[in-house]
Amino acid sequence: MPAPTPTSAAATSAPAASPASPALLQLDALGPQGPFRARRRTIVTDVAGTPVAELSLVPSLFVDRTVKALHRARPLPADERIAAVARAAELFATADLAGQSAAEYEHTVSRVGGVPLSVVRATTANIRARLTRVYDSLTQARPGGTAEDWRSPLTRTGRAVWVRRAETFAVLAAGNHPGTHSLWPEALALGYRVAVRPSRREPFTPYRLVAALRAAGFGADHIAYLPTDHAEADTLLRAADRSLVYGGEDVVRKYGGDPRILLQGPGRTKILITADTDWRAHLDTITASVAAHGGTGCVNTTAVLVEGDPAPLADALAGRLAALPALPPEDDAAVLPVQPAAAARAVEAHLFAQAAGSHAHLGGDGVAADLGDGSAALRPAVHRLERSDAPQAGVELPFPCVWVAPWNRSDGIAPLRGSLVVTALTADHDLLDDLIAEPTIGNVHAGDHPTYWMGPGLPHDGYLAEFLMRSKTVVRD
Incomplete structure (x- = not known):
């Protein structure tokens, strides 16, 4: 060649x-x-x-x-x-x-x-x-x-x-x-x-x-x-x-x-809300965690686990997300992702298949909103699950799609493993200890912090430099 x-x-x-x-x-x-x-x-x-x-x-x-x-x-x-x-x-x-x-x-x-x-x-x-x-x-x-x-004066005595x-x-x-x-x-x-x-x-x-x-x-x-x-x-x-x-x-x-x-x-990012926290005071943060940035990121919330009855939260969240407009992506007011119409319908079909057995609070009749030019916006979806370890809780889709499930103390942190981010709305410090110690959880936000929050200089999924660099002892005259 x-x-x-x-x-x-x-x-x-x-x-x-x-x-x-x-x-x-x-x-x-x-x-x-x-x-x-x-x-x-x-x-x-x-x-x-x-x-x-x-x-x-x-x-x-x-x-x-x-x-x-x-x-x-x-x-x-x-x-x-x-x-x-x-x-x-x-x-x-x-x-x-x-x-x-x-x-x-x-x-x-x-x-x-x-x-x-x-x-x-x-x-x-x-x-x-x-x-x-x-x-x-x-x-x-x-x-x-x-x-x-290595030219640092500190290496003269070993560093x-x-x-x-x-x-x-x-x-x-x-x-x-x-x-x-x-x-x-x-x-x-x-x-x-x-x-x-x-x-x-x-x-x-x-x-x-x-x-x-x-x-x-x-x-x-x-x-x-x-x-x-x-x-x-x-x-x-x-x-x-x-x-x-x-x-x-x-x-x-x-x-x-x-x-x-x-x-x-996949991020499989989650929010955990324990019974000592009133989710109503945090509904803005929960909604933003699901839908901000078009809901396309690995740090957008995939599942919300609630200690107690999850249905009221699912209803309230569906009400907030249903108000988001379906617009062409270049519109200044657009907030939802857009795909070619055929691709959007394929995402919709995949959602239907995955959601079998769940209760739809939003999106049960479809999420692909035709924009009339061969493209379609992906409207939000909210589905309620019967248990925290349901397989759907790990299904991550490229639009604001969230699974809401009950969580019990006996479930422990097992349903939260493998998450890039967990926002924990709880006063339970022992639970926070367990979440922070869990090796498969990338980041923990304790309190009212959206899952997509990232501060300057902080790691996304560990520091990239941890993968690229190493420490080597140098001693010189």
Whole structure:
């Protein structure tokens, strides 16, 4: 197979998946030699099926050669890396990049990914804030007894030094929410060279972020954008030293045994309300936990467990969620996710199948709201279960869908295991001890804090740096 070449007349004249159009955004791969327009390309459409962009799909040889180039590259000095990430944050949020202004980018992400425009705008601000403070995040992740660099005077008498476990890092990105891209640039700040494989569902955020990082000072052999098919994605994971992979249960089953891969799977986030707490005082927080950000995130609430009768809470929650409007995603008032109509109906059918045997308080007659242009908003659903360990309590769907179930002291914390976040509305400190000690619970919010709350510098599912770095003793003359 001939070596891939950067974008050129020869490359662009090769057969494509569909005819190229000057009206379409061209999302070229970004390799170590610059942009590359592959012979194989695919059309990215918006939620109504209208073509928006043409995405290059690179072959395995291009992937392998790119990762080898990243491995050969020397990282920038630490101070330069931190400064470059901060510059990239500003460019990402404000500059014209890859042929789009920030406002045009946000509209495109909303229209293609179906995420409400207000959520995309808020996420742009959050990515900017998080990357601007990347040094603070890494400092909080670094063990307190370690030095940042072996040149520290502390190493003269012996000191642990925080060092990379490897050199290259691959990301198989998610497409459900642009906010997932606020995490992986930390790897660049730590000196890794990074290759990002975007989701075809929403390839625009990583493209813009990689362009911003390159414009801010990272070389083309430090950060790459590699759209691929599934087979080439496996090539990327084999070639990179360490990887971050987003996905559902199928991804967890496929890669769960590989210690070089950090998985970001389903969140199965929950709220627990014990009898000593009046849920009525917290209904705003419960509702927001289910529906904020379009209900698409792993930190949105999947299940609410109630000590006592869950029916009144389910009724009240259904009343709040039923008021949310079904609108096109680019509407300023939109709050619900939108998908192509066929995909939305498939989600609806899956919900019906999963909900068998439960009591529907909302969504029992359907959740796909046709918007008249080939797309459909996904309206909220509230179903009540008979017991806290019902299998539906772990079913996570890409819209505001919540399962409400009774919980008893005899159930203990077993129904809460495997949750990314648990918000516990309780005065029981022994119960909080158990929740915080449970290894399979990622985060615990004690009191009136929504499940999607994340503070600056705090870990989402552990610190990424825990996976990428280690402490090494250094003593020197």
